[in-house]
Amino acid sequence: MNFFIGTALASGTNTPLQENPYSLIMMLVFLGLIFYFMILRPQQKRAKDHKKLMDSISKGDEVLTTGGLIGRVTKIIENYYIIIALNDTTEVMIKRDFVASILPKGTIKAL
Structure with missing residues (x-):
């Protein structure tokens, strides 16, 4: 019957754990x-x-x-x-916050 009750509980001593109060x-x-x-x-x-990226956007940048x-x-x-001019005839107005990155010059022509 000893295996059902732990020896610490069966001994009957009620000594609290000595713990550091600052732990x-x-x-x-x-x-x-x-x-x-x-985080x-x-x-x-x-x-x-x-924010630094958004502040550095200027006219002529490819984004x-x-x-x-x-x-x-x-x-x-x-x-x-x-x-933003997507091609010669299409322009889109977006919020400045939605720019993910500034691309190197000539990226659009390389595509």
Whole structure:
């Protein structure tokens, strides 16, 4: 019958575990640091890089949008919208936020 009841419970001693009172605080700080370095910091870096990319868009740049359109910037409207020429006759107005990357010069002609 000894295998059903653990020896610690059967002994009848009620000694609480001796634990460091700061261990919970140290564990929460450690988890907070992991959360910061694994999630928050990389996201802030990506947002900063994307903002820098949006600020560097100028007329004549060849861009790739998040929707997959490739075109040349023909006009910038009030720092929020840009007009992209997809070919000689088609122009599209998009928000500046939807530019995924600036392509090297001559990319459109190479396609």
